[in-house]
Amino acid sequence: MSLMFRITLPDGSVREVAPGTTPADVAAAIGPGLAKAALAARIDGQVRDLSRPFEGDTDLALVTARDEADALELVRHDLAHVMAEAVQHLFPGTQITFGPATDDGFYYDFAPPKIDGRDRPFTDDDLPAIEAEMRAIIARDEPFVREVWTRAALIDRWTQQGESFKAEWAASLPEGEELTIYRQGQWLDMCRGPHMVSTGKLDPAAFKLTRVSGAYWRGDQNNAMLSRIYGTGWLNKKQLDQHLFRLEEAAKRDHRKIGQEMDLFHLQSEAQGSVFWHPRGFVIWRALEAYMRRRLDAAGYEEVKTPQLMDARQWEQSGHWGKYRENMFVVPDEIPNVADEGAILSGDADLMALKPMNCPAHVLIFRQGIKSYRDLPIRMAEFGCCHRNEPHGALHGIMRVRQFTQDDAHLFVREDQLIEEVTAFCDLLDSVYRDLGFDKYAIKLALRPEKRFGSEAMWDWSEQSLRDAVAATGRDTPEYGWEELPGEGAFYAPKLEFHLTDAIGRTWQVGTIQTDTVLPERLDASYVGADGERHRPVMLHRAILGTFERFIGILIEHHAGRFPLWLAPVQAVVATIVSDADDYAGQVAATLRKAGIRVETDLRNEKINYKVREHSLAKVPNLLVVGKREADEGTVALRRLGSQGQEMLTLADATTILTREATPPDLA
Known part of the structure; x- marks a missing residue:
């Protein structure tokens, strides 16, 4: 009687399977729907390939799109490999280095090919062609195949292929360590995995390459400069569209951009x-x-x-000196003269730290x-x-x-x-x-x-x-x-x-x-x-x-710069329609200022529509428009930021309303 493995499922049920059985086999035995939905397997808590055979008794949970964190990690890892294959197919002579998944996508670092003896760095203009080739690879539904190689075989493979960066990396790995590669069609890379069953599991409409930047080999500025291609990948097009919308919104909301538009701060x-x-x-x-x-x-x-400033010995006693020393600004305890400089540089002087x-x-x-x-x-x-x-x-x-x-x-x-x-x-x-x-x-x-x-x-x-x-x-x-x-x-x-x-x-x-x-x-x-x-x-x-x-x-x-009124740097602007209302605008501003409102006046000889548009772009929450009629009647036309209409109010009512709305929440 052959040895059987006991596979415990999340509901507590147990299945006995023969050696050589894979999680994909178990999924198929449970039902065709699960077999189609399964992306990977969680074996004793560790995510693995569906096609990797069981090695003994184990707890098994099948990963599907409902397990979003695991599923996204798999999708992004697969997309990185697909992108690398696409790049090497389109640009012969390109060398691959590393290509991890990230929080919202993936990237791969490449050593660009040489044209006429010069490196040909990638640019954003290359991205549409790479995306198209990636979709062709996805359409071919190439299986991801895991293989175990020896260190020597890997070094030989990379050397023969002219992959000097991969050969260097393989040579740095410990002797005797189990090294794995993943193959899709004829293309392969060193990888621990896991991956999904095939490239066809990827949604061709759910990824986008976003940008190209420079990166150093192994993150060391003394090493070769590489081209890093970034992408974002998701389970479906809806998720991608939502992400791209968030990116667009994030660009609109960038605090550096809004800070400049609203004149809040600068850096130099x-x-x-x-x-x-x-x-x-x-x-x-x-x-x-x-x-x-x-x-x-x-x-x-x-x-x-x-x-x-505190003495460095205090930071040493607290333990921060050993943990944060490289991130601390350190200064000598006294201003050195020329004679003392050698002692300071040799570390003999007392030190202080911000x-x-x-x-x-x-x-x-x-x-x-x-x-x-x-x-x-x-x-x-x-x-x-x-x-x-x-x-x-x-x-x-x-x-x-x-x-x-x-x-x-x-x-x-x-x-x-x-x-x-x-x-x-x-x-x-x-x-x-x-x-x-x-x-x-x-x-x-x-x-x-x-x-x-x-x-x-x-x-x-x-x-x-x-x-x-x-x-x-x-x-x-x-x-x-x-x-x-x-x-x-x-x-x-x-x-x-x-x-x-x-x-x-x-x-x-x-x-x-x-x-x-x-x-x-x-x-x-x-x-x-x-x-x-x-x-x-x-x-x-x-x-x-x-x-x-x-x-x-x-x-x-x-x-997006539209602060609650109590935080807004300018809470109201009094804008005139005609110069005859200038004096009244000053009275309105003085009344609001006395009530604690941060207010400015706009008495420029410009059309009121121009003023409205300009103050809207500056995110001013309230615009109080006054002309000759408002001056005669003691009223204001209150326009709220984002509203097309206006409200006619007495100055007293407008002051009461704005004062109430501008009260900090803990004092309201």
Whole structure:
């Protein structure tokens, strides 16, 4: 009697199959509908090819389009291979390198062919022809075939084919490691897989090549320059169209474009990674800061201010020196003269560092004076300006900068207070997000990373405490996108991450709260307990906005520059139809300004339609049009941004309405 394998399906049923049986065989035995829908197999939790035979008893789940995350990963991986085959067919002499799937598509790096001895880099003009060839490959329904090769055979294959980059990569792999390739027709590449059954499983209408850029071999600028071709791939055309719409909307909402149109800020090379806030942009900052300060005051926080520069030994003691040194701006403790320069360069001088974060300084404040268990919790907040030496290539508008201000706070609590404090924070964060126009966010728990401080028992307790706190709020549910992220925590603490969803469906990780017992230990923070002994507080690192710069950028893109009235830099413009109304326009503006409205006047000798159009492009929420009749009657014609009509109001009524609408939500 031959050995049989036991295959356990998701419903708990068990099928016995002979060696050599594949998941595709099981799918066909269950029914032709499932056999057609199956894209891959999940074997003991790992996604594999449908055609790869079982190797023993196993749990089996068949992956279909309903398993969207897995299905999209497969589709994008397959499309990368199809694109590479298409490129090499259309442009003989092209070498392939790497081609992974990405969050919304795929890319492949190519060494372009040489024409007359010169590289022929790819351009966006090549993309339509490559797309057409990809569709031809999909139409041929070429099977994806997995093969195991030896390292020597791979090196020989790549060398014979003139694939010097692939030969170099194969030679760098360990001796004896099982190496796999995937073949589609006559084309193949080194790949761990998995893939779908064939190219015909791809929807030829559900992908698009988007752009070409440069990339260095292995990401090293000292290596050869390659051409990187990007694409986006989806399960069907509807998903592709939705994605392309989001890209189009994202381009319209780009905070850099809107920031320039609304005269909010600018960036320039003389201050890489730092923002020049213009008066209108800083109005938004001040309104947001004032709102956050009121919310923190009401929640029992105490605001502090800490130094920008601290001794490097302090950062070493906290553990940040070893983890963040390369991203810190470091300066000598004193200005050197020529004689001292050698000592400075040799590392003999004392060093100071601009703070990349506020937490060690807050511990130093906590340590001033003796703290009792009755003093806890202490909620210490700071709108702290920090600096991190981000790489030039990582900088992006005001979303990723080197100088930034956090809405930072650190809570020093007893262990028995932790769940209550995390719960209160979650409720505060929820209220703030809704006030700022975000109704949807996800909560994720980032768990212990591989390299970390602290004991396993400490991590067990910290992680479970955050689980319990979220459960206490009722937010550990699919509605809130609850998910645990292994290995994603900070080196000193697990953390809850809060991911906002904006108006066009993009997600932004902004808020966070971390349960830290490491830093109080390293910096010797303690309080006197009810037993008269010293105890370590638990330190909760938390932020709601994250940083003002990035959050304002998110607000710009979420609202497409059409801010809620309380945040709008200019809340109203009084525009005249005729010069006879200039004096009255000034009176209207003065009345609104006295009521707290941020108002400007437009007295230019231009037609009113021109003024309306110009202020609409500038995203001014309210335009109060006045002419001779309005001046005589003490009225205004109120035009709302985005509305074609207007409303005739008395100046008193208009003032009352705008004042009410401009009231921040926490004061309304």
